[in-house]
Amino acid sequence: MTNLQAHIPTGPLAEKWTSHKNKINLVNPANKRQIDVIVVGTGLAGGSAAATLAELGYNVKAFCYQDSPRRAHSIAAQGGINAAKNYQGDGDSTYRLFYDTVKGGDYRSREANVYRLAEVSANIIDQCVAQGVPFARDYGGLLDNRSFGGVLVSRTFYAKGQTGQQLLLGCYSAMNRQIARGKIKMYNRHEMMELVVVDGKARGIIARNLVTGAIERHSAHAVVIASGGYGNVFYLSTNAMGSNVSAAWKVHKKGAYFANPCFTQIHPTCIPVSGDHQSKLTLMSESLRNDGRIWVPKKMEDVKAIREGRLKPTQIAEQDRDYYLERRYPAFGNLVPRDVASRAAKERCDAGYGVNATGEAVYLDFSSAILRYGKEQAHLKGMDENDAATVKRLGTALVEAKYGNLFQMYEKIVDQNPYETPMMIYPAVHYTMGGIWVDYNLMTTIPGLYAIGEANFSDHGANRLGASALMQGLADGYFVLPYTIGDYLSKDIRTGRIDTNTPEFDEAERQVRQQVEQLLHNKGSRSVDFFHKKLGRVMWDKVGMARNADGLRQAIEEIRQIRADFYKEVRVPGTANEYNEELAKAGRVADFLELGELMARDALEREESCGGHFREEFQTEDGEAMRRPEFQYVGAWEYTGDPSQANLHREVLEYENIEVKERSYK
Amino acid sequence: MKLKLKIWRQKNAQDKGKMVDYDIEGVSGDMSFLEMLDVLNNQLIGKDEDPVAFDHDCREGICGSCSLFINGEAHGPDRLITTCQLHMRKFKDGDTVYIEPFRAGAFPVIKDLVVDRSALDRIQQAGGYVSVNTSGNTQDANAIPVPKSDADKAFDAATCIGCGACVASCKNASAMLFVAAKVSQFALLPQGKIEAKRRVLNMVEQMDKEGFGSCTNTGACEAECPKGISLENIARMNREYLSASFTANE
Numbered sequence: 001m002t003n004l005q006a007h008i009p010t011g012p013l014a015e016k017w018t019s020h021k022n023k024i025n026l027v028n029p030a031n032k033r034q035i036d037v038i039v040v041g042t043g044l045a046g047g048s049a050a051a052t053l054a055e056l057g058y059n060v061k062a063f064c065y066q067d068s069p070r071r072a073h074s075i076a077a078q079g080g081i082n083a084a085k086n087y088q089g090d091g092d093s094t095y096r097l098f099y100d101t102v103k104g105g106d107y108r109s110r111e112a113n114v115y116r117l118a119e120v121s122a123n124i125i126d127q128c129v130a131q132g133v134p135f136a137r138d139y140g141g142l143l144d145n146r147s148f149g150g151v152l153v154s155r156t157f158y159a160k161g162q163t164g165q166q167l168l169l170g171c172y173s174a175m176n177r178q179i180a181r182g183k184i185k186m187y188n189r190h191e192m193m194e195l196v197v198v199d200g201k202a203r204g205i206i207a208r209n210l211v212t213g214a215i216e217r218h219s220a221h222a223v224v225i226a227s228g229g230y231g232n233v234f235y236l237s238t239n240a241m242g243s244n245v246s247a248a249w250k251v252h253k254k255g256a257y258f259a260n261p262c263f264t265q266i267h268p269t270c271i272p273v274s275g276d277h278q279s280k281l282t283l284m285s286e287s288l289r290n291d292g293r294i295w296v297p298k299k300m301e302d303v304k305a306i307r308e309g310r311l312k313p314t315q316i317a318e319q320d321r322d323y324y325l326e327r328r329y330p331a332f333g334n335l336v337p338r339d340v341a342s343r344a345a346k347e348r349c350d351a352g353y354g355v356n357a358t359g360e361a362v363y364l365d366f367s368s369a370i371l372r373y374g375k376e377q378a379h380l381k382g383m384d385e386n387d388a389a390t391v392k393r394l395g396t397a398l399v400e401a402k403y404g405n406l407f408q409m410y411e412k413i414v415d416q417n418p419y420e421t422p423m424m425i426y427p428a429v430h431y432t433m434g435g436i437w438v439d440y441n442l443m444t445t446i447p448g449l450y451a452i453g454e455a456n457f458s459d460h461g462a463n464r465l466g467a468s469a470l471m472q473g474l475a476d477g478y479f480v481l482p483y484t485i486g487d488y489l490s491k492d493i494r495t496g497r498i499d500t501n502t503p504e505f506d507e508a509e510r511q512v513r514q515q516v517e518q519l520l521h522n523k524g525s526r527s528v529d530f531f532h533k534k535l536g537r538v539m540w541d542k543v544g545m546a547r548n549a550d551g552l553r554q555a556i557e558e559i560r561q562i563r564a565d566f567y568k569e570v571r572v573p574g575t576a577n578e579y580n581e582e583l584a585k586a587g588r589v590a591d592f593l594e595l596g597e598l599m600a601r602d603a604l605e606r607e608e609s610c611g612g613h614f615r616e617e618f619q620t621e622d623g624e625a626m627r628r629p630e631f632q633y634v635g636a637w638e639y640t641g642d643p644s645q646a647n648l649h650r651e652v653l654e655y656e657n658i659e660v661k662e663r664s665y666k
Numbered sequence: 667m668k669l670k671l672k673i674w675r676q677k678n679a680q681d682k683g684k685m686v687d688y689d690i691e692g693v694s695g696d697m698s699f700l701e702m703l704d705v706l707n708n709q710l711i712g713k714d715e716d717p718v719a720f721d722h723d724c725r726e727g728i729c730g731s732c733s734l735f736i737n738g739e740a741h742g743p744d745r746l747i748t749t750c751q752l753h754m755r756k757f758k759d760g761d762t763v764y765i766e767p768f769r770a771g772a773f774p775v776i777k778d779l780v781v782d783r784s785a786l787d788r789i790q791q792a793g794g795y796v797s798v799n800t801s802g803n804t805q806d807a808n809a810i811p812v813p814k815s816d817a818d819k820a821f822d823a824a825t826c827i828g829c830g831a832c833v834a835s836c837k838n839a840s841a842m843l844f845v846a847a848k849v850s851q852f853a854l855l856p857q858g859k860i861e862a863k864r865r866v867l868n869m870v871e872q873m874d875k876e877g878f879g880s881c882t883n884t885g886a887c888e889a890e891c892p893k894g895i896s897l898e899n900i901a902r903m904n905r906e907y908l909s910a911s912f913t914a915n916e
Contacts, residue, residue, distance in 0.1 A: 052800040067721060068787050070828055071729040087808060123802040130804040132796045132858045134821040134851065141811025159821055165728055166824060173795035180791040188784065211776055240723040274696040279704055280725045409727060412744070412751045413698075478800045527711045529704075573711055578678065579719055579777040582711065 004257075004636060004651045007439040008112045013657045014094075017116045020440075021483055025490035032057035035489050036220040036498070038205055040192045040247050042069035044164075044470055045453025046226030047171030048477025054178035056482060058489075061218055062175070063187045063207060065242055065584070070172040073228060073240040074473060077164025078285035078406065080146065080156035081470040083121040088145055092153040094118045099658060101468060104150045104337050105433070105461020106611035106627060107660045108260070108634070110653060112440060113458045120479040121471050125157055127478060131170040135159050147290055148466035150337035150665070156467040161285055161406045167470055171477075190216075191584060192247045193512040195223065195254045195449065198504045202251075202449035206505075206512045210584060213577040215512055217505050219498035221489055222448045224481065225251060229432035229454040231264070233592045233599065234544070235536025237429035238270060238283040244588040245595050248436050248455050256444040257636035257649060259437035259457035261595065262603035265464055265612050266545050267430035268294075268341035271413055271423075272361040281428040282413060284364070285406055286466040289334045291369035291399065292423070294341070295321045296353040296362050306355050313355070313363055313422050324348055332665040339463040339612045339625075340665060342427035346545050347623065349426070356424055365422035370395035427545065431469060433460040433612065434602075437636040437651075441484035442476060445636075448488060452476035457634065462611025516576050519586045524569035528586045531566045535559065535589070535596055543600050548616040552604040556597055556644050563593040594643040601644040606631055625663075632660070667693050667759035671706065673718055674766045676775050683775065685764075695755030699742060700725060700732065702754055719778040725750040727892065730827030733834070734779055735766040740831035740890045748829060748892045768834035772841070772877045783830050785876040786844060792872035793865040794848045796857050816854045823850040825893040832887035832895075838879030843887040845873050846903035847895050853906055863910035870907055 009020040027035065035058050039050040042064040050062040064072060084097040097118040102109055125143070129135065135157050136144040145154040159166040178184040189210040196204040196219070204219035230245035231237035252258045269284045297303050298320050305311035324344055326333045336344075345362050348354070355361050374395025378385045385391065396419050400407065407418045414424070436444050436451035438458055444451050453473040460468065538558045542551040566589070574580040609618045609625035618626040632653050637646040668691045676683030690706050697705070700722050707717035723731040732749040736742035742752045757763065765779065773781040798804065812820075824847070832843040849866050852858025858865075881900060888897045 048800070055799045066723060066729070066731065067783060068730075068828065070787075071723060071731050073724060073729070076724045076726055076728050085807070120802065125807045126804045127798075127800060127802065129807040130796065130798045130857055132820075132852050132855050134817055134824050134855065135807075136821075137812055137814050137817040139814050141813055141817075142808050159824075162728060162825065165827070166821075169824065173790065174800070176787070176791040177795045177797060186787075188787075238726075240729060241725060242723050275694060277694065277697045277701045277705060279698070279701050282726045408746065409751065412727075412747055412753065415695075415753070415755060479802055482800070525712075527708050529708060571711060571714075573714065573716060579780065581719060582717060 004437070004649050005439060006110065006651060007441060008110070009440065013111065013115050016112050017119055024483065024487035027486050027490050027493060029057050031493040033059070034496070035059065035492060036061065037222050037224060037485070038218060038220040039063070039224045039226060040205065041072065041226035041228060041453070041455070042175070043072035043074035043226065043228055043453060044167055044171060044473030045455070045477045046224070047072065047168065047175055048474050049224055049226060049452060049481050050184055051171060051174035051178055052478050052482045053485070054181070054183035060178070060184045061187065061220065062184055063190045063192055065189065065191045065210060067188055069175055069186060069188070070169060072168060073243050074470070075165045075168045076240065077470055078161045078283065079148065079287040080158035080163045080467040081124065081167060081474070082148070082155050082465070082467045083125045083157060083471065084118055084155060085122050085125060087143060088154045090153045092155050096153065097121060097155065100151045101459065101465060102461065102658050103663055104465040105463055106625070106663055107461065107632065107655065108263070108610055108653065109459055109461030111655060111657055116480065117459050117472060117475050120475045123479055124471060124474045128167060128170050131173060133159070133166050133170040135166070146287055147335060149286055149289060149335045149341065150332070150465045158287065161287070161403060164470060167474065192227070192250070193587070194508045195251045196504050196508045197254055197446060198498070198502065201447045203498050204500065204505065206508045208512070211579050213575070213580065215509055217500040217509060219500045221492045221495060221498065222450065222485055225436060225449070225451045225455050226453050226477070227455050229435070230592070230595055231429045231432055233535065233596050234429040234539045235532050236273065236278060236281050236540070238267060238281050241280060244591065246588050246591045248451070249591040249595055251436060251444065251446065251449060253639050254446065255639070256446050256449060256451070257437040257638050258434070258598065259634050259636045260434035260602065261599045261637070262543070262606060262613050263433035263462050263611060264429060265338055265431040265433060266342045266427045268338055268345055268427050269364060269425045270428035270430070271410065272356055272426040273358070282409065283428070283430060284410060284423065284425060286338065288364060288403060288406065291402070292334065292364040292366050293323055293368055294325050294334055294345070294362055294364055295323045296348050296355060298322045300352065303353050303355065307357060322353070329665045336665045337463055337465060342545060343614060345427055361424040361426045363422035364425045366399055366418065367422070370399055370419070373398040431464055433457065433462060433464055437634065441487065442481050443484070443488065450481060450485060452481055462613055515587065516583065519570070519572045519583060519590070520576060522567070522570055522572065524571045526569045526571060528570060528572065528582055528589050531562060531570060532589045532592065534562050535593055538562070539596055539599070543596070543603055546614050546616050547603050549604060552600045555600040559593065559597045559600065566590065566593055597643040598637060598646060601646070602635055602637065605635060605648060667754070667757070669693055669757065670762040672762065672764045673778070675718070675778055678777055679774055693754050695753065697754045698725070698750055699736070699752040699754065700750050719780045721780050722750060727751040728827060730829040733768040733781065733829060733831070735768060735834055737764050740768065740834045741892050746892060746894050748827070768830050770833045770839035770878070772839065773830060773833065785878070786828055786830060786841070788876060789841065789845055789869055789872045790848065793861070793868035796852065797861060810856050812855060820851045820854040823847045823854070823895065823899050826895055827893055829892065831890050831892060833878065835886040835890040836879065837884060837886070838882060840881045841873050841878040842881040842900050842903070843891065843895055843897070845869050846899035849903045849906060850899040853902065862906060863914040866903060866906045866910050867914060
């Protein structure tokens, strides 16, 4: 059944990457000038890949749907980036980062890929500092670190609550240098509509100019998909409004396998939904769990009084609060991994202890941290540690310095002051571990087609640890792809420019035009958002934080129905040859309507619970995820013309360097 | 609440454009400003009218996509936030709200409230980087300690999201605050100092080429900046520019 070759190099784990790099083919500088590479997406993965490939001498064409590459959604990452630098001397090492990542991913990622990721992590920090990324520093002028969920060391580098923006601006500046040199041709406000395959190899894309509506042909010797994740299939998520699966889905339909689509990360600390008008959800960084304590009231009468506004959270005595993460997981406490923290919040809210009107919120409380920091600061400054007002003032100032922009964001959205009253938070869809299947070289099942960053499936298994997405995006783009793509391109040095005037390009363009016309001439009565919301509801209820076989079967049927209705009833205003956001949105939702079905199928097939995938039928007595050894594989789906009738190929995962154990954070 | 909206509608770059009135009901204080526009657009689509085009993406105040000049202020009446973070609780029932694009000669309108801000990208391409290749062999990140105060100031300058509110707020449509933020970030860090002279000269030259106006120290940019970028950065850039003009030898 399987023909999946992961191409993992032989030899000891720690030497695989180095020896692989030494053995693969290179392209000489004169030949690189003759080779074109298309990069779709300009976030941390796409931006770093485009810049590095251009530095090496390739001709890069980069595409983004935003009006500038600097606005890709990596920019919204808040908390930080992991690297095994061991600057804190707290026992960190490449092996430990590797181990934490594999364990955090619930033993569903590939050992060799994760080890390589841990190995290059330290280079990322060096590279970013050299680019002028302003990481947080301590008074000695050295880089500061903090801690994230699922680990026992401080290895996270950060720039206040906007690490993603600072790293992305680093990539963007590296890209700008190459744009100025003419080595990157940048296509802003362009959407990839189709992949062009010639003689079995990826040779170009069809793109739509989102300003003029023009359908364009672009050719290259290799195509790199760096278009991010597909969390927006749930309608409400922490993703940007434009984040979409279309590039990834189109290549899946052209033959690239899609791996583990059901592995979705539900982030525990987001601002709860406020009403039907809600268009997106806002994340509160995981870094807040360094200092914030999560709780709900112990007594049901307190819950009622809070919901009715008769009681404030600050009036509930310490002994009447249930710090449920500290209670259930004493070793990791509030810093358990995201999947565990999210499920624990859902468990308390399902039991009726949710603290807002909808019953879907828990508290994230900083009062202990303000007190602790305040006392420390008062002591440092020789002030009275027992004077409550002084302690509060000093503690608040310190918390503000650490998390100020996050607190401000919360206050603007919710209209409550989080320095005075605990934040209310609830889990929300955040990241997708699944994605296009790639081998060790990051190549998909279509020769010459690569997938990097969140768009691929490779490094996070069934659950991503905090601050690891930025690490993976930059590792792929700066340090992995630029080597591995050369091995493939070395066979293409005599090919010459790829012609766009061929039957393959004709056919791809025809398909794109047909879809555009179909959507515009549909003349239904419902907006695109209507169907997107409907899909999101099904996904959240039946393919969300807890799943079961009956629900998943229903989801498949319901999604098929919504998709049929969409093509009957959707109304897309305007024309093809103009700026038309509804048209762009319609194309993206059409793809989500197919992907959602495959996600449900994948979740149905995986009869176990692991990481972000929780099947109610498979749990331990105390409600923890129950992994099953027979599912120790990557599920890679081959498209057959109907999303949920895809063929499953299994890549069995072997653990030679880590003992597969029960994942415990107790 | 009920609101009267007066919105700039312009079919494309060639169209002359005009303000159009819309009435909207059922607006809740918990809606963001852009969610209010979503509601309006869904009504327009239902009536087979053209929805209002506006730029937006992350909707959490960091990508810099959203713009909008609301009642005469970039990003509206609240301080230190972008339009996507502005909530309707800042308005009262019966208010009239004027919604216009970010206007500047260097920001041509694409459609309705969407403008072309690629001039800002071109200024960055003229020198907004450190010339270091990706190698994995740069020196260790802690090899050069950076005083915390410099690192913090560089960070504060680097928080610019490139939205263009400074340009839209300036009576001269100057991009000085935007350019100064990038110049300052690098000028404050040892890694950026090597090319500091060439950088400031090239970026300022490109800024002028793009047709942005001159700075007359009014300070509207600082007041309206959603990230609170300080005017100090303009002073630092002027100093860097002046010194580079006399001493740069290339």
